[in-house]
Amino acid sequence: MLFTIKAVLFAMIALLSIILISIFITSDNKNYSIVRDSYSLGTIVQLKAYGSKAEKAIEEVIDKLNEIDNKMSVFKGYSEVSKINTSAGEESQVVSKDTYFLIKKAVEYCSISGGAFDITIRPLVELWGIGKDNSQIPESNELTKKIKLVNYKDIVLHEDTKSVFLRNKEQQIDLGGIAKGFAADEAKNILVKHNIKNAIIDLGGNIFALGKNVNGLPWRIGIQDPLKSRGQFVGIINIINKSVVTSGGYERYFIQDDKIFHHIINPSTGYPSESDILSATIISDYSIDGDGLSTGIYIMGLPKAIDLIESIKGVDAIFINNNKEIHVTSGMRNNFILTNNEYVYN
Numbered sequence: 650m651l652f653t654i655k656a657v658l659f660a661m662i663a664l665l666s667i668i669l670i671s672i673f674i675t676s677d678n679k680n681y682s683i684v685r686d687s688y689s690l691g692t693i694v695q696l697k698a699y700g701s702k703a704e705k706a707i708e709e710v711i712d713k714l715n716e717i718d719n720k721m722s723v724f725k726g727y728s729e730v731s732k733i734n735t736s737a738g739e740e741s742q743v744v745s746k747d748t749y750f751l752i753k754k755a756v757e758y759c760s761i762s763g764g765a766f767d768i769t770i771r772p773l774v775e776l777w778g779i780g781k782d783n784s785q786i787p788e789s790n791e792l793t794k795k796i797k798l799v800n801y802k803d804i805v806l807h808e809d810t811k812s813v814f815l816r817n818k819e820q821q822i823d824l825g826g827i828a829k830g831f832a833a834d835e836a837k838n839i840l841v842k843h844n845i846k847n848a849i850i851d852l853g854g855n856i857f858a859l860g861k862n863v864n865g866l867p868w869r870i871g872i873q874d875p876l877k878s879r880g881q882f883v884g885i886i887n888i889i890n891k892s893v894v895t896s897g898g899y900e901r902y903f904i905q906d907d908k909i910f911h912h913i914i915n916p917s918t919g920y921p922s923e924s925d926i927l928s929a930t931i932i933s934d935y936s937i938d939g940d941g942l943s944t945g946i947y948i949m950g951l952p953k954a955i956d957l958i959e960s961i962k963g964v965d966a967i968f969i970n971n972n973k974e975i976h977v978t979s980g981m982r983n984n985f986i987l988t989n990n991e992y993v994y995n
């Protein structure tokens with residue numbers, strides 16, 4: 650009898666210890682974070698995730714980003730996008746679900762932007778070579794030739810076979826203006842699947858802020874000063890579970906005769922966009938929408954850009970123009986906090 654009471658007591662103490670240890674581990678794990686820097690999709694990737702499953706989840710995210718890069722990069726001859734480009738005017742290419750989805754979504758944004766965003770921009774981007782060693786102002790006859798190749802309406806999509814065809818030889822797709830948005834959404838989905846509640850996914854400034862920060866407050870995201878080096882901000886926004894994507898000519902450019910030639914090309918002039926916008930930041934639930942909109946909006950210029958974003962439910966924007974004025978759409982009015990008095994906030 651004595652033996653039985655002792656055994657029960659022992660079992661109870663053991664059980665209590667197990668419960669206490671697991672409570673300790675759980676509460677400790679709430680603040681447990683993993684930070685990983687990596688390189689994918691032609692940019693620096695920074696991932697920070699909280700929780701006990703963060704390490705495994707981040708590994709899976711990095712694999713997914715590399716998989717997207719391998720399917721969609723124009724710099725990889727074996728990618729699905731390269732195959733679409735090399736068979737332009739000849740035959741259609743069957744692609745993966747991911748690539749098909751992204752091209753279809755991108756075409757929607759080409760249309761919404763009235764062709765300012767056009768993923769068949771690749772012949773012009775290649776000619777300028779911005780960000781490469783061979784950056785140069787092209788000959789005007791070369792530009793005229795390449796401008797004629799740019800037309801997203803020549804992308805033929807076959808839903809049943811998930812295949813993509815470019816109508817004319819030498820036409821080429823470039824998903825550089827939208828792929829990071831898609832990738833950020835995919836990264837978020839993987840984190841959520843692993844039950845991660847708080848994380849920051851930063852794909853070269855294309856940010857998804859998952860949940861709240863670890864103190865239960867909104868994430869504070871800095872809006873880059875387009876005239877200063879990376880990490881210098883014009884203001885701050887408070888974000889819960891949203892994507893924040895910025896397009897700006899300051900990201901990649903070369904200077905010739907004191908003039909900046911950047912990487913966002915206006916399809917109708919063939920030249921880097923010269924609108925009044927220095928940077929366009931889109932705040933949205935899905936990063937694919939933010940990225941798809943940011944590039945075209947940058948080219949469209951301020952009045953049209955504001956009208957377009959105000960017309961899309963659940964999407965907001967912050968614009969900085971070349972007079973150093975900051976304009977925000979109605980949903981951002983109570984959110985944007987100016988921190989740099991070199992700028993004027995309207």
Ligand code: AMP
Pocket residue numbers: 765766767768770774823824825826827895896897900912913914915916940943944948
């Ligand atoms: P983002 O940083 O999202 O604004 O994308 C810029 C990238 O999009 C460039 O580096 C090009 O690869 C591509 N791009 C440039 N101009 C255009 C355009 N008018 N439409 C679609 N993509 C573009």
Ligand code: MG
Pocket residue numbers: 825826827896939940941942943944945
């Ligand atoms: Mg974009």
